[in-house]
Amino acid sequence: MPPTPLLRHPRRLAATLLTGSFLVGGLLTAPTAAAAPSAAATTAVRVNQVGYLPDGPKRATVVTTATQSLTWQLRDASGTAFASGATVPRGADAPSGQSVQVADFSSYRGSGSGYVLTVDGSGSVPFDIRANLYDALRSDAMAFFYHQRSGIPIDASLVGSAYARPAGHLGVAPNKGDTSVPCQATVCDYSRDVRGGWYDAGDHGKYVVNGGISTWLMVNSFERAKRAGKDTALGDSTLRIPERDNGVPDVLDEARWELDFLMRMQVPEGKPYAGMAFHKIHDAAWTGMPTRPEQDAQPRELHRPSTAATLNLAAAAAQCARVFRPYDAAFADRCLSAARRAWTAARANPTLYAPDSDSTGGGAYGDTQVGDEFYWAAAELYATTGESGYRDAVTGSSWHTSPTAFSAYGFGWADTAALGRLTLATVPSGLPAADRDRVRASVTTAADGYLSRMAAQGYAVPVPADGYFWGSNGEVAGDAIVLAVAGELTGNERYRTGALETMDYLLGRNAIGQSYISGYGETSSRNQHHRFWAHQLDATLPNPPAGSLAGGPNSALQDPVAQEKLAGCAPAACYIDDIGSYSTNEVAINWNAPLAWLAAYAAERTSTGEPPTGACTVTYKTDSFWNTGFTATVTAKNTGPTAVDGWQLSWIYPAGQRVTNAWNATVAHNGTTAVARNADWNRTIEPGATVSFGIQGTHSGTNPSPTAFTLNGNACA
Known part of the structure; x- marks a missing residue:
C-alpha cells in the first residue's frame, strides 16, 4: 500500500536550511512577506485571475455569509453587462473554513x-476570456526547467539579463564541480561524472526519484499531444532553449x-x-541562502544506490526509447540499453x-515500498518492447489490479503505479482487450472520484480535505492529468471541464x-x-x-x-x-x-469557442409503466x-x-443524472449506426421522459 501522504513529502529540516546573517536562533530574521494568508485576498469574488477559455467552464467562488x-x-x-444570473449557495466549505456560494x-x-x-x-x-489564454503559460512553465539546468550557462538572450548566470557545478572555482563526484564514505571508492540535469527544487541537489517522474511527465506530455495530433505547439523552435531549431521537438530536447x-547516475x-x-x-551540508550555483563552494557527494532510483531510471529511459526513436534512434537505443x-x-x-536518515544537505526521499515502481518500470518496458517477460511482470504485479493505484492523494515521486496505468491505458500494446479495458476503466474511475470531490467543495479542488500537504499544488495538477487522460479515453467533455477547473x-x-x-494573475x-x-x-x-509553481497549502506547517x-x-x-516558508512555498521540478x-493541454485549441453541433440523436421510449416502476428502451x-x-x-x-437494472449497457447514477456505458461487444458506433439498450427503474408517482442527452460530452438532438 502507498505510504501515508504526510510522511512521503517532507524534504527539509528547518534548523539546517538557512545559514549566515539570515538565520538567528533558528528563525528567519530578514524581512518577510506580508502577514496572514487571508491578506492575499483582495475580493470576496474568487476567479481565475488570468481568465477563462471561451468554450471552457467559467465558475467563481464567492465568500459570503448569505444563505440565499x-x-x-x-x-x-x-461596465457593460454581458451576462447575469444567480449564485448557488454551498454553505460551509470545510477545507477553506469559509462559507461560500458559486457563480457559474x-x-x-x-x-x-x-x-x-x-x-x-x-x-x-x-x-480575460480568450482562446489563446494559456499559450504564454505553456511556454513559461516549460522554461522553468531551462532556468533550473545545472552545468550550462543560462543565456541572457533566452531568459533576460536578470536570470542569466554562468554554468553551475562544472568545477570552476569556487565550485568543486559535478564532473568528478566522489561517493559518501563506505558507498564506493571511485568518482563519477554526473554533470547536467536539473536542480531539483530551491537548493542545488539533484535527485533521481524526482528527476524520473518529472522527465516522464515532460515526455508524456509530448506523447499525449502527438496522439491527439496537437504536438506542433510542443515541436522544434517552440521553447526558449539553446537546442531549438535542431529538428527535434523542444520538449524532448529539454527532457534529454x-x-x-x-x-x-547509473553504476x-x-x-x-x-x-x-x-x-x-548534492552538497555535503545545506547550502546557505542566497547562493547562486556557480558560487557554491560545498563539496558534492554521491549517495548510495537505491531500488527506487534504479526503477525511476528504468521507467524514464524505456519511455525515452519509445518516444525519441523517430528523432534520434541512436539515443533511443542508448536509453533502452540503460533501461534494461x-x-x-x-x-x-x-x-x-x-x-x-540521509537528510543532511539534501532531502532523503526515502521510499521502502517500491512495488509500484516495479510496476511502472515494467509497464514502460512492455509498452516499448512488447516482450513477454515485461508483460508478465505487469500482469503479475499486485498493482495491476489494485484499487489504490490511483490513490485519493494522487500520484507522486513515492506513488508511481498510476503512471504505469496511464501508459498501459494509452499506448497500444499486446494486452488482452479485457485487460486493456479494465486498465482504462480504472483511469475513468479515478477521474470520476476527483470530479465527485470537486463537486462537493466550494473551490472545486480534486484533493481531499486532509490532502493539503507538502506540494499540494503538484497533487492538484497531477489529478488534472488523470482527468485529461480520462477525457481522451472516453471523449467525455466533463473530464476536460474538471481539468480546466483545476487551473482555475x-x-x-x-x-x-x-x-x-509566479507572474500570472493580479x-x-x-x-x-x-x-x-x-x-x-x-x-x-x-x-x-x-511560470514557477509554489508548493501550496500545507496544513502540517513544517x-x-x-x-x-x-x-x-x-x-x-x-x-x-514568504521565501522562508519552504514547506508551503518552495518550487520543485516534480510540481x-x-x-x-x-498548461500544454489547456492551451490546445479544441473548438472555435462555439457550442458543439449535434453529432448524435437519441430516442427514449417507455415500454411499460406501473405504480412504482417502468421499463424503457434507449437508442x-x-x-x-x-x-x-x-x-x-x-x-x-x-x-x-x-435506474435499477439495465441490459446491453451498464448504468450508474450521479444524483439525478443517469450515466450509461457500453458493453464489451457494442463499444463502437460507426457513423450512421445505432446502439440500443434497455433499462428498468423506479419512480415516485410520475415518470416523464428525459429530453436532454449527452454522448461522450456532446449534446444530442
Whole structure:
C-alpha cells in the first residue's frame, strides 16, 4: 500500500536550511512577506485571475455569509453587462473554513479582456476570456526547467539579463564541480561524472526519484499531444532553449538534458551494484541562502544506490526509447540499453532502500515500498518492447489490479503505479482487450472520484480535505492529468471541464484568492523558496521567473515561518508567500512538470469557442409503466463523421427516477443524472449506426421522459 501522504513529502529540516546573517536562533530574521494568508485576498469574488477559455467552464467562488442566492453580473472594462444570473449557495466549505456560494457563467462564450464578475456589491479582479489564454503559460512553465539546468550557462538572450548566470557545478572555482563526484564514505571508492540535469527544487541537489517522474511527465506530455495530433505547439523552435531549431521537438530536447544526467547516475559495469542508479547527488551540508550555483563552494557527494532510483531510471529511459526513436534512434537505443540494465539490477536488488536518515544537505526521499515502481518500470518496458517477460511482470504485479493505484492523494515521486496505468491505458500494446479495458476503466474511475470531490467543495479542488500537504499544488495538477487522460479515453467533455477547473484553482480561485503561479494573475506568488531567485533576501537577485509553481497549502506547517504566521489556519489556507516558508512555498521540478503538462493541454485549441453541433440523436421510449416502476428502451445514433469507440450516454431524470437494472449497457447514477456505458461487444458506433439498450427503474408517482442527452460530452438532438 502507498505510504501515508504526510510522511512521503517532507524534504527539509528547518534548523539546517538557512545559514549566515539570515538565520538567528533558528528563525528567519530578514524581512518577510506580508502577514496572514487571508491578506492575499483582495475580493470576496474568487476567479481565475488570468481568465477563462471561451468554450471552457467559467465558475467563481464567492465568500459570503448569505444563505440565499445572490445576483451576479459579468461586465467588461466599460461596465457593460454581458451576462447575469444567480449564485448557488454551498454553505460551509470545510477545507477553506469559509462559507461560500458559486457563480457559474459558463454559458457566456464571448471573448475579450478586462471582464469583472460582480456579486452583491463586490467585484472580482479583472480577467480575460480568450482562446489563446494559456499559450504564454505553456511556454513559461516549460522554461522553468531551462532556468533550473545545472552545468550550462543560462543565456541572457533566452531568459533576460536578470536570470542569466554562468554554468553551475562544472568545477570552476569556487565550485568543486559535478564532473568528478566522489561517493559518501563506505558507498564506493571511485568518482563519477554526473554533470547536467536539473536542480531539483530551491537548493542545488539533484535527485533521481524526482528527476524520473518529472522527465516522464515532460515526455508524456509530448506523447499525449502527438496522439491527439496537437504536438506542433510542443515541436522544434517552440521553447526558449539553446537546442531549438535542431529538428527535434523542444520538449524532448529539454527532457534529454535530464535523461543524460539520469543515465550518468547509473553504476558502471564491473562495480558493485552495476546497473543500479545512485539515489542522489548534492552538497555535503545545506547550502546557505542566497547562493547562486556557480558560487557554491560545498563539496558534492554521491549517495548510495537505491531500488527506487534504479526503477525511476528504468521507467524514464524505456519511455525515452519509445518516444525519441523517430528523432534520434541512436539515443533511443542508448536509453533502452540503460533501461534494461536498470531493470535487471533492480530485480537483483529489490530492497535497497534509501534511508530517511540521509537528510543532511539534501532531502532523503526515502521510499521502502517500491512495488509500484516495479510496476511502472515494467509497464514502460512492455509498452516499448512488447516482450513477454515485461508483460508478465505487469500482469503479475499486485498493482495491476489494485484499487489504490490511483490513490485519493494522487500520484507522486513515492506513488508511481498510476503512471504505469496511464501508459498501459494509452499506448497500444499486446494486452488482452479485457485487460486493456479494465486498465482504462480504472483511469475513468479515478477521474470520476476527483470530479465527485470537486463537486462537493466550494473551490472545486480534486484533493481531499486532509490532502493539503507538502506540494499540494503538484497533487492538484497531477489529478488534472488523470482527468485529461480520462477525457481522451472516453471523449467525455466533463473530464476536460474538471481539468480546466483545476487551473482555475491554481490561478486564484482558492481559499486565499491568490495565484500560486509566479507572474500570472493580479496577486501571484513571487517569493518562492529558492537559493538564487531570492529577491526577498537580496535585492540584486530576481524573483522567480514567470511560470514557477509554489508548493501550496500545507496544513502540517513544517517550517518556522509557517508555524509563526499560519497558526490556526484552515487546511486550504495554510500558505504564505514568504521565501522562508519552504514547506508551503518552495518550487520543485516534480510540481512544475505536471503544471507544464496541464498548461500544454489547456492551451490546445479544441473548438472555435462555439457550442458543439449535434453529432448524435437519441430516442427514449417507455415500454411499460406501473405504480412504482417502468421499463424503457434507449437508442442512440451516431450522426457524426467518425466512429465512436467506447461510448457514455448521460441524461437527467426530470422527476428523480432511478435506474435499477439495465441490459446491453451498464448504468450508474450521479444524483439525478443517469450515466450509461457500453458493453464489451457494442463499444463502437460507426457513423450512421445505432446502439440500443434497455433499462428498468423506479419512480415516485410520475415518470416523464428525459429530453436532454449527452454522448461522450456532446449534446444530442
